[in-house]
Amino acid sequence: MADQYAQSSEDIRPTGIPAIPAIRWDEPPEGPVLVLLDQTRLPGEESELVCTDAQALVEAIRTLAVRGAPLLGIAAAYGVALAAARGFDVDEAADSLAGARPTAVNLAYGARRAQAAYRTAVVDGAGPERAAGAALEAARALHAEDARASAKMAAHGLALLEELLPGGGHRILTHCNTGALVSGGEGTAFAVALKSHRAGSLRRLWVDETRPLLQGARLTAYEAARNGMAYTLLTDNAAGSLFAAGEVDAVLIGADRIAADGSVANKVGSYPLAVLARYHHVPFIVVAPVTTVDLDTPDGASIEVEQRASHEVTEVTAPHVPVLGMEAGGGIPVAPLGTQAYNPAFDVTPPELVTAIVTEEGVLSPVTAEGVAGLCAESRGGRVPID
Numbered sequence: 001m002a003d004q005y006a007q008s009s010e011d012i013r014p015t016g017i018p019a020i021p022a023i024r025w026d027e028p029p030e031g032p033v034l035v036l037l038d039q040t041r042l043p044g045e046e047s048e049l050v051c052t053d054a055q056a057l058v059e060a061i062r063t064l065a066v067r068g069a070p071l072l073g074i075a076a077a078y079g080v081a082l083a084a085a086r087g088f089d090v091d092e093a094a095d096s097l098a099g100a101r102p103t104a105v106n107l108a109y110g111a112r113r114a115q116a117a118y119r120t121a122v123v124d125g126a127g128p129e130r131a132a133g134a135a136l137e138a139a140r141a142l143h144a145e146d147a148r149a150s151a152k153m154a155a156h157g158l159a160l161l162e163e164l165l166p167g168g169g170h171r172i173l174t175h176c177n178t179g180a181l182v183s184g185g186e187g188t189a190f191a192v193a194l195k196s197h198r199a200g201s202l203r204r205l206w207v208d209e210t211r212p213l214l215q216g217a218r219l220t221a222y223e224a225a226r227n228g229m230a231y232t233l234l235t236d237n238a239a240g241s242l243f244a245a246g247e248v249d250a251v252l253i254g255a256d257r258i259a260a261d262g263s264v265a266n267k268v269g270s271y272p273l274a275v276l277a278r279y280h281h282v283p284f285i286v287v288a289p290v291t292t293v294d295l296d297t298p299d300g301a302s303i304e305v306e307q308r309a310s311h312e313v314t315e316v317t318a319p320h321v322p323v324l325g326m327e328a329g330g331g332i333p334v335a336p337l338g339t340q341a342y343n344p345a346f347d348v349t350p351p352e353l354v355t356a357i358v359t360e361e362g363v364l365s366p367v368t369a370e371g372v373a374g375l376c377a378e379s380r381g382g383r384v385p386i387d
């Protein structure tokens, strides 16, 4: 079945990760800026969005110009550094960045980490310039750590796939976007699939389109094409028949927050995949850095799930015209005017449906509260408190 869905070779552009990095710090003569690859315009247009202050970054986060848990953390840390470098109130900037979206714990983690570096420098007697430098250093360190974590997760994840599915020929289903667009490196779940591809073990990457904002269709398909991977796009609700046809060997997804009991919040549509995977005896694997684990959130029910605007569901736009963050009325209505939509950005998968959590520290399977606590104890003795 799979091969009839293969894209033709002209459709594949094996050019590696995006030419424009997902995020970069720049210091033109007019002053420091944070430059983002505007993800609302992909795949049609690779364009940069320049943020000169934390408020612009908060807006970019809310409209999903920059998105995905690890990258949100990196962005927030740079945002605090930007506020410091431009002489704005650092605590205010950290608060608004940490609260820009509620579910991805990395966002608050990154903001608080850069804020803590700034405060420590001030307490140690540094002037504003040196303290701003300390915040920037913290952001750069987080960026580099995430790249290293990404490479380790890819290695651990591939080893797990080889153990669970010996002999290669992996047919992997993924949801949302978890590649270089969300990371200092090559991503989380996508990085595992990419490593499998490079090892010659990936037969097919099944890409859920990921309604309503199409992160799978717009972003994961873009990354898969750029990396020359064999991939096929499906609507989210086609996943059931794909499992039933025996076409999925494993599910690989990322996470926005992992609670202390091992519950996993990820893009809405992840939980139904976990249920399908269990029914069809397919491993359901979560790949996330330890910065996504939040021991202060005891369980899945305590995770705040972001609710987004109705118009993201009730309207569509033409291809390559950004829909994300548009005011109601900006797209073409597909429902009667005034229709309200249930539009949670994430859902929560309970630990008993998760076969394994792959982190840079190694693989946790089965997923237990003790195991989750152990992951954090090993990697983050000096964890920055977040609120």
Ligand SMILES: CSC[C@@H](O)[C@@H](O)C(=O)COP(=O)(O)O
Residues within 6 Å of the ligand: 064, 067, 068, 069, 070, 104, 175, 176, 177, 178, 179, 182, 187, 188, 189, 215, 253, 254, 255, 256, 266, 267, 268, 345
């Ligand atoms: C490694 S990214 C993991 C998650 O952040 C990703 O799967 C996801 O749900 C992103 O949601 P988004 O709303 O696009 O920020």
